[in-house]
Amino acid sequence: MAGEVLSLVMFAVACGVLLLGFPVAFSLAGTGLAFALIGHSMGTFDMPLLGSLPSRYFGVMTNELYVAIPLFVFMGVMLERARIAEKLLTTMGMLFGTMRGGLGISVVIVGMLLAASTGIVGATVVTMGLLSLPAMQKAGYDPKLSTGIICASGTLGQIIPPSIVLVLLGDILQGAYAEAQRAIGNWAPEPISVMDLFAGAFIPGLLLVALYIGWIIIKSLIDPKSAPALVEEKRPEGLWGEVLRALLPPGLLIVAVLGSILTGIATPTESAAFGSIGAIVLAAFYKRLDMPVLRHVVRQTVQVSAMVFVILLGASVFSLVFxxxxxxxLVEELLHNLPGGVFSAMLVVMLLMFFMGFFLDFIEIVFVVIPIVGPILLKMDIDPVWLGVMIAINLQTSFLTPPFGFALFYLRGVAPAAIKTFDIYRGIIPFVMIQMLGLCLVAAFPWLATWLPGILF
Structure with a gap:
């Protein structure tokens, strides 16, 4: 029992160290090694267990699935440098701008398209903030509503595939599912794949888009001054041609990448490679491709990918010691003994992840929490695809919840001084509530996450 109590102390210490701002990977690995020594001195930890770390690291480095991460990052950064968002926002603004709340609706739609083509939250929020926030200010939008729309739309890349969080969740849940099946005596489990999660997240992602748009329409009806229409009452001639020219190139890339994954023609890694090539072609098509751009994209890709993998290696030490x-x-015993069974266990885990999202990044939560609770929940006969989608929607809120919501920081960095930080924080409250509503809907109607994978795979 002393070792189990020590593991909880280690978890609390790791969270505290992360809150102090120390590098995530080294905080997790350092805390794990420190408590391994403490546990060994108390006779509650077997030091030879650390000998399995090299094989774990080698497994990570040889995992073909993880190759998709740098490729999707490269694709996203290249499309961002190609200024796809600028063209989309201009045309969508003209298309919807004549109706109340139309500019906000166009921002959500562009955010959805960028999520399906880039999946990089930081780049999306910054780009949308630079392009759409001045236009919304000029149109007379309430600063709270405009900043909330931009932040929420920018986080759609967390749930709409191709999403890095879905790639990471797919691999971790695959291992958790296999472990859970072995624990109940099934030695030939049917694995969960990233393709299942991509398909499962598709409808919930569109559901969130619909809920965002619905809220903007309701807000514009209740308070017309908060979301006025643009001054122009007539759409310019040839608008539909402009819309087609803006939508067709990124639309074809989205269909090619997601379509090849969802139809089973290509693996996520193969589709990511194709998407990277497609992003280069689009950048060249828009005359945005040169050596400085290529160097910037490669540098950003290396930085993001290195951050993800170093955190993964540090989290491996932490989870092994835990x-x-x-x-x-101890966690399994606590969850099994909760009154209400599976419902209570799921509720406690979702609440824990939601509150951790106030202080920790989604990557830390994925690498620290999911390997611990994943096998336990899956032993309770929970559908792994539904569980993965629920986790992804929950983690999406971590980008919006203060004090450490990264989308808030990204927007604050590019917003003009006239936009107060308090307005940004107040603006995201309705959208966090909408995400919670979306989470409740997927919880109440699991087929929203399981129907599409069931008919595709």
Missing amino acids: RGLGGDH
Whole structure:
């Protein structure tokens, strides 16, 4: 029992160290190694367990699925440098701008398209903030509404595939599912794949888009001054041709990448490679491709990918020590003994992840929490695709919830001084509530996440 208590202390210390601002990977690995030594001195941890780390690291480095991460990052950064968003926002603004709330609706639609083509939250929020916030200010939008729309739309890349969080969740849940199946005596489990999660997240992602648009329409009806129409009452001639020219190139790339994954023609890694080539072609088509741009894209790709993988390696040390101290058995016992069974266990885990999102990044939550609770929940006969989609929607809120919501920081960095930080924080409250509503809808109607994978795979 001493080891299990020590594992909980280790979890609390790791969260505290992260809140102090120390590098995530080294905080997780350092905390794990420190408590391994403490546990060994108390006789509650077997040091030879650390000998399995090299094989774990080698498994990460040889995992073909993880190759998709730098490729999707490259695709997203290249499309951002090609200024796809600028063209989309201009044309969508003209298309919807004549109706109340139309400019906000166009921002949500562009955010959805960027999510399906880039999936990079930071780049999307910054780009949308630079392009759409001045236009919304000029149109007379309420600063709280405009900043909330931009932040929420920018986070759609977390749930709409191709999403990096879905790639990471797919691999971790695959291991958790296999572990859960072995624990109940099934030695030939049917694995969950990233393709299942991509398909499962598709409808919930569109549901969130519809809920965002619905709120903007309701807000414009209740308070017309908060979301006025643009001054122009007539759409310019040839607008539909402009819309087609703006939508067709990125639309074809989205259909090619997602379509090849969802139809099973290509693996996520192969589709990511195709998407990267397509992004280069689009950048060249828009005459945005040169050596400075290519150097910037490659540098950004290396930085993001290195951050993800170093955190993964540090989290491997943490989770190994946590299990070695018996923390997984303690968590399993706590969840199994909750009144209400599966519902209560799921509710507690979702609430824990939601509140951790106030202080931690989604990557830390994925690498620290999911390996611990994933096998336990899956032993309770929870559908792994539904679980993965629920986790992804929950993690999406971590970008919006203060004090450490990264989307808030990204927008604050590019917003003019006239936009107060308090307005940004107040503006995201309705959209966090909408995300919680979306989470509740997927919880109440699991077929929203399981129907599409069921007919495709």
